[in-house]
Amino acid sequence: MSTNDAGTPENGEPEVEQPATDTSKQESTAAKGATKLPTVPVEDAPARVQLPTAKADKAAPAKDEPAVAKSEPSEPAAAKSEPSEPAPVKEEPAAKPAAAKSEASKPAVAKDQPSTDAPSRPAPAKRAPSTGETTELAIQTPARASSGETTELSVQTARSAAQESRPAAQAPRPAATAPRTAASTPRPAASAPRPAASAPRPQTQQAPYDQYDDFDDEPRVAQPVGGPPVGGPPKSAGRQVRKIWWPIGGLALLLILGYVGTALWEGDRISSGTTVGGVDVGGLGKDEAAARLTTEAAKVSKLPVTVSLDKDRVEIQPASAGLGLDVEKSLAGLTDRGFGPGDVFGYFTGGGDKPAVTKANPATLAEAIDKATRTVITGNPVDGKVSFENGKVEVVRSKPGQGVDSDALAAQIGKEWPAKRAFSTQVSEREGRLKNAEIDRFVKEFGDKAMSGDLTVTDGKVSTKLTPGQLSAVLSVKSSGGKLTPSLDSEKLADKIMSLKPELATPARNAKVQLVSGQPKVTPSVDGTEIDRAKLGPAVIAALTTDERTATIATKPVKAKVTTEQVQALDAKNVVSEFRSRFPTGPSNAARTKNIRVALSILNGQVVGAGEQFSLVKALGGEMTAAQGYVEAPTIQDGHERAAMGGGVSQVSTTVYNTAFFAGVQLDEHKPHSFWIPRYPMGREATLWIPDLDNKWTNTTGAPILIEAGVQGNEVVMRFYGKKTFTVETTTGPQRSFTQPKTIYDNHPGCIRVPPQRGFTVDVKRVVKQGGTVVKNETLTTTYKAANNIICGPPPSGGSTAPPPGSTNPPTD
Secondary structure (H helix, E strand, C coil): CCCCCCCCCCCCCCCCCCCCCCHHHHHHHHHCCCCCCCCCCHHHCCCCCCCCCCCCCCCCCCCCCCCCCCCCCCCHHHHHHCCCCCCCCCCCCCHHHHHHHHHHHCCCCCCCCCCCCCCCCCCCCCCCCCCCCEEEEEECCHHHCCCCCCEEEEEECCCCHHHHCCCCCCCCCCHHHCCCCCCCCCCCCCCCCCCHHHCCCCECCCCCHHHCECCECCCCCCCCCCCCCCCCCCCCHHHHHHHHHHHHHHHHHHHHHHHHHHHHHHCCECCCCEEECCEECCCCEHHHHHHHHHHHHHHHHCCCEEEEECCEEEEECCCCCCEEECHHHHCCCCCCCCCCHHHHHHHHHCCEEECCCEEECHHHHHHHHHHHHHCCCCCCCECCEEEEECCEEEEECCECEEECCHHHHHHHHHHHCCCCCEEEECCEEECCCCCHHHHHHHHHHHHHHHCCCCEEEECCCCEEEECHHHHHCCEEEEEECCEEEEEECHHHHHHHHHHHCHHHCCCCECCEEEEECCEEEEECCECEEEECHHHHHHHHHHHCCCCCCEEECCEEEECCCCCHHHHHCCCCCCEEEEEEEECCCCHHHHHHHHHHHHHHHHHCCEEECCCCEEEHHHHCCCCCCHHHCCCEEEEEECCEEEEEECCCCHHHHHHHHHHHHHHCCEEEECCCCCCCCCCCCCCCCCCCECCCECCEEECCCCCCEEEEEEEECCEEEEEEECCCCCEEEEEECCCEEEECCCEEEECCCCECCECCECEEEEEEEEEEEECCEEEEEEEEEEEECCECEEEECCCCCCCEECCCCCCCCCCEC
């Protein structure tokens, strides 16, 4: 058994250190008339009885006053008639009585100052009780000895720290100082009162177990009758209440924190057991639920909607028909809860199924139904149309036929999908989606007015006019959901306006670099203005129905794609790539050579910005004219010699293509010659025919590219300067898939003798690396036609003849 809070040793029998007592003085006191208490021999007392030890800070008893235990009167008559005899004292060594006598005769020791004159005594077997200990005292009176009845007194010690520091060798107090029994009389009045410093120790009656509470394991002190409270003031009721409320308050705090935590945690989560359109989203946050519902919606959108009509059945794909789930609206309100008890507990007990909210475009869905059902219905309605041709309004009226009520079916599907995916409808005679009444309305309100005369366009300073014929080339009509609306090609119209009145805008000019004797000379960039194409269409369409018929167009500033700063930052000495190609010389090629020089002079010094797409057609100005310096030179088309402005520039195109090829940039568009020309690399060449055939690539080096182009001897030379980002490796495969030429007789004027050459297919591989890592590995396949054996003159009997001039194939130079 462990020691309790009162300091009781584990065997349950406290031992008390007893101060020495002078027995002769006790006898003298008894002779003076003090009533003697009957004593019980020590050996007859219960084994558990121990006397408390007086504290050192209390004054010693008066010399002529015996130490007695004060108790309440009990049977006084019996107490007076019984003689009192001193209790026998346990024998000790001879030296101890003297020490005891000396101890009794000493004055009281001052409080908190332990006596240094205490005699040396053997240490008791066990220590004395500590401060505040309660010791039970059992005394058997002679009057009740026969019955074995005893009276128990509980004495609380009040040892001070000074007393505890007293040597443990003191002998126990003699049994003669045992307290009186419960039956003894009160202390005689004749006794001299003790000094205040030596007030009697308070007597404590052991409280029964039912006087303990759950939070106080200290015994309660019995108060003497008619005397002051002993053992200090009683504990306040407030302290007991506080002890009770501490755990209650802690529990309440935990409950509050748990409630708030739960409310915060579940505030943005959906109640357990909730489903949306059959999809379980319970316990999920809003984003998690949206992701899950989106995934399921994608699956549902892939399941076709079936429509049964009589004996036929058609399928409609929801996604293409404008059907889908509105995830945001389907989840609306599921996480918007408050902090009330109903909201919090509703998270655990709520739930249920909520229908998914669908989104549908009725017009798109109805058109999808019409398109699907027309494939199985004979004699469908025919929708009319309105168009603009050559300055006039052209009308085709709608015709009725067999069909379904697509509008009603679209409304039904929009409400019941996706829970339901199979629907049915009836076939009957119906009008088309576009009613004739709508055609009449559009022609009256817009078509006739739009073609009624010229339209003036102006920026407020400069103006030009557009004829109905020019307007009809850019106007169109859109039909959607049975409604007609006008539409206008703003890009095409802006180009037309600029061709009529260039003063309406000022094109921006990129910065250029001219290499003069190897030194770069920068031509600064110039910002410009252009027609705001986004605003052009609405402005013109609105003006076409007004009496003024004037459209005010807006312009906006436009910056050069290659600025002066970019060009100045160029490394004009770092060659990214270079390519050379030989061209034929001599008087017969003089015109061709001139055109090559003109094109190269235009390209020389141009800068292609990082990320910008290069177009050879645009770089050359979009056209080849005599004003630019071009001349007519021979070209070959289907074996015929044809004079064309700019003949020979295909060699420039081939040079541009190969320089870009070895720069590692992105190749976007090119067209090889129809048959292979041996002066060009096989599978790595490109023709050019403005405006139909272009040569495009995108600068992916991460820095501007400066183009140097010119002629050295009989070679076209081109270099790219800038940041060398890539390295290129290339291989050309063997010729394969051969085709044989035919013999063709050409009796037309201008026939050119062309030697035969078989056709073939060839693969060119390009591996592009950046920092040693392969970033592109591509195979470019080119198929060349066979070059027929062209013989000028009439064909023999049964021979093939060449087609007449004017073939649609682009020329070959």
